Amino acid sequence: MSATGETKAMTPPDIRMRKGQTPLVCLTAYTTPIARLVDRHCDIVLVGDSVGMVLHGLSSTLGVTLDMMIMHGQAVRRGLVRALMVVDLPFGSYEESPEQAFRNAARLMAETGCAAVKLEGGQTMAETIRFLAARGVPVMAHVGLTPQAVNTLGGYRVQGRGDDAERIRRDAGAVTKAGAFSVVLEKVPEPLAKRITAEIAVPTIGIGASLACDGQILVSDDMLGLFSSFRPKFVKRYAELGDQADAAIAAYAADVRERRFPAAEHLYANETKAGGVT
Numbered sequence: 001m002s003a004t005g006e007t008k009a010m011t012p013p014d015i016r017m018r019k020g021q022t023p024l025v026c027l028t029a030y031t032t033p034i035a036r037l038v039d040r041h042c043d044i045v046l047v048g049d050s051v052g053m054v055l056h057g058l059s060s061t062l063g064v065t066l067d068m069m070i071m072h073g074q075a076v077r078r079g080l081v082r083a084l085m086v087v088d089l090p091f092g093s094y095e096e097s098p099e100q101a102f103r104n105a106a107r108l109m110a111e112t113g114c115a116a117v118k119l120e121g122g123q124t125m126a127e128t129i130r131f132l133a134a135r136g137v138p139v140m141a142h143v144g145l146t147p148q149a150v151n152t153l154g155g156y157r158v159q160g161r162g163d164d165a166e167r168i169r170r171d172a173g174a175v176t177k178a179g180a181f182s183v184v185l186e187k188v189p190e191p192l193a194k195r196i197t198a199e200i201a202v203p204t205i206g207i208g209a210s211l212a213c214d215g216q217i218l219v220s221d222d223m224l225g226l227f228s229s230f231r232p233k234f235v236k237r238y239a240e241l242g243d244q245a246d247a248a249i250a251a252y253a254a255d256v257r258e259r260r261f262p263a264a265e266h267l268y269a270n271e272t273k274a275g276g277v278t
């Protein structure tokens with residue numbers, strides 16, 4: 001709470017200061033109702049480009065556009081009070097140059113009200129992160145498995161095994177030095193996540209990267225059982241809402257076919273009742 005009694009939203013410096021403290025709780029949201037549900041439990045709500053696969057049925061995140069991120073960002077903004085809102089820069093909107101990244105990050109911030117952006121990449125993105133951070137754009141970095149690079153990585157494999165660990169360590173170090181306020185570590189072995197978390201000065205947010213991280217993130221639709229096209233090992237299902245929705249829709253269909261719905265309580269009387277209830 002602030003001095004005026006209003007709930008104060010989390011800021012990038014608040015997140016940065018949580019390094020080594022109580023674990024940061026992070027989830028994705030793409031819509032107002034889900035944003036309202038996750039807000040009071042989360043420190044960070046990410047409008048991830050996973051929206052392309054989860055809500056739009058795309059086969060990867062590569063087809064997600066800046067306009068899609070803006071539309072979903074605006075919807076999420078309306079549902080948040082407390083959590084820090086971070087929006088993903090989608091594939092093709094930041095890799096060309098720091099100037100291109102700034103132009104599109106500024107649009108995301110101005111049009112959605114988000115306080116930070118996330119982008120994928122390590123050493124190759126360090127210059128861009130430095131450029132953005134110096135110009136008022138807080139950046140959450142994302143290293144390890146970077147889904148926008150699915151074609152160059154050859155799939156959604158674990159990253160940083162064996163000799164490859166050095167590459168991911170250098171990536172995490174480079175984005176931290178460049179000014180990222182936190183780093184998502186995706187699908188890397190536990191010893192590497194432990195080492196990076198001990199080495200870098202900002203919080204690591206793990207997804208498939210073990211308890212060693214300073215926080216955890218999951219795609220809400222994955223942990224709620226609403227997205228079932230595939231299920232990575234790192235997803236824990238906390239509910240089976242997809243199954244519940246299927247049962248509810250089947251019950252509705254049966255009621256309509258058997259003429260059980262609508263029932264008397266769902267009908268409108270011909271006359272307005274005293275008291276004006278309609």
Ligand code: KIV
Binds near residue numbers: 028051218
């Ligand atoms: O797009 C996304 O949802 C993400 C998280 C899974 C980290 O990048």
